Amino acid sequence: MSKDDTFREMKNFHQELRRFNDMMKVSMNDLQQKHDRVNPYWQDEMRKEYDARWREFDEMMKRYLTHEGPRYAEFLDVKLRHLAQYLRSGR
Numbered sequence: 103m104s105k106d107d108t109f110r111e112m113k114n115f116h117q118e119l120r121r122f123n124d125m126m127k128v129s130m131n132d133l134q135q136k137h138d139r140v141n142p143y144w145q146d147e148m149r150k151e152y153d154a155r156w157r158e159f160d161e162m163m164k165r166y167l168t169h170e171g172p173r174y175a176e177f178l179d180v181k182l183r184h185l186a187q188y189l190r191s192g193r
Contacts, residue, residue, distance in 0.1 A: 109185050116178040123171040130163050 103111075137156065144152075 105185070105189060109182070109189060112178065112182055112185065116175065116182060119171075119175055119178065123167065123175065126163070126171070127167055130167065134160075
């Protein structure tokens with residue numbers, strides 16, 4: 103694979119990652135709204151187990167959406183800029 107191919111594939115991956123992160127935010131917001139809507143009505147024993155799992159999932163997703171996802175996209179931004187500079191410099 104040439105450096106030009108690598109650059110093109112990294113660029114495509116970067117765009118897909120940003121789309122994925124945006125779609126994940128929308129999905130999580132929708133899920134949170136549905137969760138909040140059910141919250142006052144569901145108060146049985148199974149709810150305690152669900153809440154423990156929900157908290158773990160919610161924390162993990164929030165960490166990804168606020169820290170890990172954006173940091174990885176920024177990392178790719180830097181790598182793409184460096185590779186673009188290298189390719190423009192005539193190698």
